[in-house]
Amino acid sequence: MKGFILMFMGTCHLFEAFGVTHSLKYFYTASSGVPNFPEFMVVGMVDGVQIDHYDSNSQRMVPKQDWMNKQTEAEYWERETGIAFDSQQVFKDDVNILKQRFNQSGGVHIVQKTYGCEWDDETGQTGGFTQHGYDGEDFLGYDMKTFTWIAPKQQAEITRLKWNHDQAGLAFWHNYLTQTCIEWLKKYVDYGKSTLRKVPPSVSLLQKTPSSPVTCHATGFYPSGVMVFWQKDGQEQHEDVEHGETLPNDDGTFQKSAHLTVTSEEWKINQYQCVVQVTGIKEDFIKVLTESEIQTNWDDPAPIIGGVVALLLVVVVVVGVVIWKKKSKKGFVPASTSDTDSENSGKGFQKT
Incomplete structure (x- = not known):
């Protein structure tokens, strides 16, 4: 069939x-x-x-x-x-x-x-x-x-x-x-x-420490059909990438993450970018991995604005879920x- x-x-x-x-x-x-x-x-x-x-x-x-x-x-x-x-x-x-x-x-x-x-x-x-x-x-x-x-x-x-x-x-x-x-x-x-409403995602690149994986976090999108993946120099990157599950938000929208393990030396000499595709929205949402795009709290140990803290907490939870759950498989079409x-x-x- x-x-x-x-x-x-x-x-x-x-x-x-x-x-x-x-x-x-x-x-x-x-x-x-x-x-x-x-x-x-x-x-x-x-x-x-x-x-x-x-x-x-x-x-x-x-x-x-x-x-x-x-x-x-x-x-x-x-x-x-x-x-x-x-x-x-x-x-x-x-x-x-x-x-x-x-x-x-x-x-x-x-x-x-x-x-x-x-x-x-x-x-x-x-x-x-x-x-x-x-x-x-x-x-x-x-x-x-x-x-x-x-x-x-x-x-x-x-x-x-x-x-x-x-x-x-x-x-x-x-x-x-x-x-x-x-x-x-x-x-x-x-x-x-x-x-059938369509809501575009908010996409952020997050990292806990310089040695941690870089997380591409898409949230606030609807419907739940989404693809979040990393590209290296324009080609989809499969190695050293861990995909999180699609999770619901309190407002009825959804979130999903993809975690890339890469050294700063590596992404500074190659172009890495995260691509998010939501069902029904033709535009791809892209974040290029640069130092200025990464949101983190390791530069400054002082309290950070609430929005960034909230995003980092989400990453901790999502990474934790990924550690003990298998990769989610694509649904049957x-x-x-x-x-x-x-x-x-x-x-x-x-x-x-």
Whole structure:
């Protein structure tokens, strides 16, 4: 299953700009020959947070967030269930069609489809995409510049020609990706604004003594999805780096640290910097390791202003936790899903 989990990771950023970018994405998966796994599944996500789920076992589209259930009517879920149920048969047919096109019989096979849009709430810039895959590889894509389908594989030519002659289907995707999807995204962001809020981190470099590790401490950010890592001369540094766990703050935000063991001689002749990346915020937060950036109390034994003392106390606690806890492992990323609708453009199975 690893192939289709990784396949669509490149769809996460459609345009580059600083600011808060919101996204709405749907993932469809149809499979055959996969034990203990639904033959068909749909997952919807807003800003990386799962909002709904459908699979062929339950045959019901259900909310995965309380705010989705509170803000939507019962008719909404009936309609979404109907769309997913209709798609289920289409995708089942697609699996069989593509097995024939690739001269395959048994074994494990996966048909995928993903589509969605992004919206920058500062610049107003938007983008959209829809993509099909088969067995972990690109099968068919939609070109947002020409608003036509493109086929990276010879086996997809039949579908490309058929769909590009379907004027109603092309018009649907153009309208959906440039307007309808954006409208729904804005609604969902408003529904879950308290949960989906984005708060940038405050980043500090801390050190107890000249021989202690240098701690990159990010705090006050939201949501909890974050990467804190060290770079040496532009390359990520793995050796001599200890990662702390993501911990909650009293105000509902989060904190996380990464500890670098390095001598002052070493970082003075090489450029070390800490990079903090928060889910949903496109800007990287960077602190270059210099003597002036390090906050410490070893220069002056006298009392230090309360803010610095508080930060140093946090470092002591975090370092203590790291000593007796194993490194935190990355969480499981929900499987991307999608479809390769070989004989059906799928225009009847989208949100309108």
